[in-house]
Amino acid sequence: MTRIPRAYAPFPLSRPRRTRRTAALRDLIAETRLGVNDLIWPIFVTDVPGADAPVASMPGVTRVTIDGAVRAAAEAAELGIPALCLFPYTDPALRTEGCEEAWNPDNLINRTIRAIKAEVPDIAVMTDIALDPYNANGHDGLVRDGVILNDETVEALVRMALAQAESGADILGPSDMMDGRIGAIRRALESAGHQDVAILSYAAKYASAFYGPFRDAVGASGRLVGDKKTYQMDPANRDEALRLVARDIDEGADMVMVKPGMPYLDICRAVKEAFGVPTFAYQVSGEYAMISGAIANGWLRDEVILESLLAFRRAGCDGILTYFAPRVARILAERA
Incomplete structure (x- = not known):
């Protein structure tokens, strides 16, 4: 057990409540800050007629058209949010076992990148590198005889990454968890x-039950055959996360991600302390749905949103992907 040196004179010479007495005093000694510049806003984009609609399992989240994504980018820029992360709801007719639509230069996401960059060039656009939105069976990788193929998937991910980079993406987010994909993508980008x-590598992505609403949002819930436990991490493991982060940094990742978020704050802290690299976490759809549902039912107050995000910052995260981003930006602006 760590021994903490005594930092106070004995009572009553020391009264820690003195510096908690007013909001101004509390602000002066706050150890952790949450700012709008710490946020990345994930949005869901579609060109499927009628699919630009609310996501039932994610209260307050709506799939948007490409035009809607451009408006969201403008809103983010006005609020001071530095980045958007794009996820596609792909036409079911384009979801195949070969996932060819993933690297189509004119697919939904690549058209969205170009549209945003044409209208809001200063916003940072992050994308997702994984095959599940394009895969007939809902997996992040190519599947043969029930086995998720690693090396063949990495080749496909490289093609996908190059198409997104060519379209103007600023940050690529490989979330697939295939071995060797960071090095392969980095070499291809350089060449x-x-x-x-x-x-921004999803270096420590766990096989979590918190992803359910996200799969509804991208239309993958009914397609997934089996589970993702052969490539996403076991929630029981901590040391493995550190090994994977080290590997991805060595292969050329500029930033690393822990996913999910709040149930894995110990991993966030361990990563930041071990490597000191830009460390992000994803407040995933299940976390968002739980908090939103509790607020809607009057069981919790809005303040819990800020508290949850402050916990990420306290754990060492440099930034957070959260569906609450515009809501939080407005709250912070009101309090400024």
Whole structure:
């Protein structure tokens, strides 16, 4: 057990409540800050007629058209949110076992990147690198005889990454958890002249039950055959997360991600302390749905949103992907 040196004179010379007495005093000694610049806003984009609709399992979240994504980018810029992360709800007719739509230069996400960059060029656009939105069976990788193929998937992910970089993406987010994909993508980007495109690796992504609403949002819930436990991490493991982060940094990741968020704050802290690299966490759809549902039912107050995000910052995260981003930005602006 760590022994903490005594930092106070004995009572009554020391009264820790003195510096808690007013909001101004509490603000002066606050050890952790949450700012709008700490946020990345994930949005769901579709061009499927009628699919630009609310996501039932994510109260307050709506799939948007490409035009809607451009408006969201403008809103983010106005609020001071530095980045959006794009996820596609792909036409079911384009979801195949070969996932060819993933690297189509004119697919939904690549058109959305170009549209945002044409209208809101200063917003940072992050994308997702994984095959599940394009896969007939809902997996992040190519499947043969029930086995998720690693090396063949990495080749497909490289093609996908290059198409997104060519379209103007600023940050690529490989979330697939295939072995060796960071190095392969980094080498391909360098060779193709995209050396300035950053990689935010989902380095410690767990096989979590918290992802359910997200799969509803991208239309993958009914398609997933089996589970993702052969490539996403076991929730029981901590040391493995550190090994995977070290590997991805060595392979060329500029930033690393822990996913999910609040149930894995110990991993966030361990990663930040071990490596000191830009460390992010994803407040995933299940976390969002639980908090939103509790607020809607009057069981919790809005303040819990800020508290949850402050916990990420306290654990060492440099930034957070959260569906609450615009709501939080407005709250912070009101309090400024």
